[in-house]
Amino acid sequence: MFKQGSKSDGTRNHILATALRLFRETGFDETTMRDVAAKAGVALGAAYYYFPSKESIVAEYYKYVQDQHLLRAREQFLLAKDLRSRLSAAIHTKLDVLQGDRRLMSALFRYGGDPEHRLSWFGPETREHRELSAQIFAEAIAEQKLPPDVKDVAPTLLWALHMGILLYFLYDKSSEQKRTRKLADGAIELILQARRFISFPVIRPIRKRAIGLLREAGLVP
Amino acid sequence: MFKQGSKSDGTRNHILATALRLFRETGFDETTMRDVAAKAGVALGAAYYYFPSKESIVAEYYKYVQDQHLLRAREQFLLAKDLRSRLSAAIHTKLDVLQGDRRLMSALFRYGGDPEHRLSWFGPETREHRELSAQIFAEAIAEQKLPPDVKDVAPTLLWALHMGILLYFLYDKSSEQKRTRKLADGAIELILQARRFISFPVIRPIRKRAIGLLREAGLVP
DNA sequence: GTCTATAAAGGGATAGAC
C-alpha cells in the first residue's frame, strides 16, 4: 500500500485512499463503489479495474495492518526486555494500528464466519496472515524458558487471545477504547501469573491434556 | 415458527420453510428473494409482506434454534444427573440442532462483528438470546457445589466456550462434524478436571484476579 | 387483512468499446 511508481499505481493508490477514507467516515456498507469512484474522480469501471470487488479493498487494508503491526512491534521489541513489556508491545501496537478503524474492522469481521470465503480468517488462503501474526507473539516470548510443549503452542494461543481482545475492542464504546487497553493489561498480568504455575508438576497432566486436545483438533501446531 | 393457525400463518410458514431450504441448499448470498418467492409460489411482494428483509428470515431461524436448544437440553437434563452428562447434553443438543445448517450459520456470523446491527450477537438487542443461552448452561451446573464467584460467572464462560466450539463447528469439514463432537467432549473433560482444582487455596488468588478482570471488563455479571 | 402485478430507485459487478 501507498507505494509509488507507474501511473497505474498512482490511480490505484488514489482510489484505495479515497475508499478507506469513505469507509472510515461513512461506514463500509454505507459507502458505495459509485461514491468511491465519484470522490476519486474516476469512472465506476476504473475502480473495478483495480479492485475486483468492494471487499478486495478491505483486504488491502488487512495487509497494511499486518505490515504496520510487524513493523511497530519489532521496533518496540528492541527496547523491551522483560516478558511484560514484550507482550504489552505486541498487543498494544496492534491496537494502536487499529485505533479509529473499528468500523472498518466490522467489515473485515464478516468474512470470518464463511469457510468458503477467500478472505476468511481461518481459511487456507489467509494462513500466511495468521502465521505472521502468531510470529509476532513468538518473538515476544522468544527469550522465555518454558516447557517445550508450551512454547510450541503459546504463539497460537496468544494470537487467539488477541483475536478475542480485538472483538472486545470492536464493541468498546469507551473513549479511545481505554477499556480494551485495561483488559489487555489485565490479561497480560494473568499470563505472567500463569507462567509461574505452568511448569509445576501438579499442573503437568492437565496441561498435557489441554494441549493434546488442541493438537488433535488442529487448533495448534 | 411452524405454528399453525390463520391462513396468513400458513403462507408465512411456507415462505419461511422455502427460504430456509434454499439457504441450506444454495447458500444465503446465492439465494435471492425472487428465488424464494418463486419457489414458494408467491409474488415477490408477498414475501416482503411477511419478511421485511432477507436478513429477517435468518433472524427467525435464530429464534427457532434457541427454542429447540432449550427444549432438547431440558429434556435430556431430566435424565442426566452428573456434571459430565449435563454439560454434554447442553452442548451436544445445540450441535444437534445446528447439524446440517452450517451454511446458514455463516450468514448469522456476519452480524456478530457489527455493534450497530440489530442482530449483532453482543449488542443490546440480542441480550435476551444470550441470557437464555447462558441459562441453559446455568441449569447444567445448577446442582454443583462451587465457590460462589465461580458459580456466578460459569454460565457466561460456558456460553463463551460454546460460541468458540460453534466457530470450530462452522469450519469442521469432517463427516458429520465428528471432530467438533470430539473437541466438545475433550473440553468437557478438561472442565471436569479444572473443577477439582478451582477450589484449591493456591489457585484462589489467580482465580479472583481473573474473575475480577472479566467483571471490570463487563464480560461477566 | 392478504396478496398480485408491476415499476423504479439504488448499488454491486461485468462486457466490451475506446
Add this chain to the structure above:
DNA sequence: GTCTATCCCTTTATAGAC
C-alpha cells in the same frame, strides 16, 4: 488503462384484486 453501457439483485412503493 479507463470509460460507457448494461445486467442483475435488493428493496421500496403503489395500485388494485380478493
